Amino acid sequence: MECTFIIIKPDAVQRGLIGEIVARFERRGLKIVGMKFMQVSEELARKHYAVHEGKPFFNGLIQYIISAPVVAMVLEGTNAITAARNTIGATKPSEAAPGSIRADLGLEIGRNLVHGSDGPDTAASEIALWFGEDLVNWGRATDAWIFE
Numbered sequence: 001m002e003c004t005f006i007i008i009k010p011d012a013v014q015r016g017l018i019g020e021i022v023a024r025f026e027r028r029g030l031k032i033v034g035m036k037f038m039q040v041s042e043e044l045a046r047k048h049y050a051v052h053e054g055k056p057f058f059n060g061l062i063q064y065i066i067s068a069p070v071v072a073m074v075l076e077g078t079n080a081i082t083a084a085r086n087t088i089g090a091t092k093p094s095e096a097a098p099g100s101i102r103a104d105l106g107l108e109i110g111r112n113l114v115h116g117s118d119g120p121d122t123a124a125s126e127i128a129l130w131f132g133e134d135l136v137n138w139g140r141a142t143d144a145w146i147f148e
């Protein structure tokens with residue numbers, strides 16, 4: 001089954017929204033197979049956002065991601081990447097669909113609360129970068145009621 005990589009970013013952690021955000025993914029049926037609370041190093045932040053290097057917002061983005069702890073997660077489920085991206089909402093919170101995390105909880109692109117992988121290749125490389133092999137393969141009691 002598909003896996004995706006999620007970051008609950010420093011603004012969400014500082015605002016006490018970890019539980020609110022985890023709950024939305026859990027309720028949707030996505031299964032947690034990796035989770036850690038951590039301070040991100042500048043080196044890791046630069047690797048994770050390497051694709052944005054050279055863009056005007058890059059330095060601000062790196063400072064944002066290392067400004068306070070984050071929660072890094074790996075979620076598993078049917079079409080987990082697309083499902084999580086839709087639960088997260090569009091990059092600009094002011095244009096995100098109502099009901100999404102970014103629309104319900106945020107206003108600005110530079111404080112948009114959550115990261116989610118944008119495709120299978122980035123999900124694989126982000127999971128490898130942040131978790132390596134350190135994932136938990138477990139049978140959830142409700143799996144048969146969520147996965148057909």
Ligand code: IDP
Nearest residue numbers: 057060061090091109110111112114115116118
């Ligand atoms: P995504 O997080 O929705 O995939 P990306 O385009 O991959 O969006 O951008 C990565 C992150 O960089 C965004 O989530 C946001 O935090 C930040 N970002 C993107 N564009 C801007 C901008 O124009 N100003 C400030 N921050 C930005």
Ligand code: MG
Nearest residue numbers: 115116117118
């Ligand atoms: Mg992205």
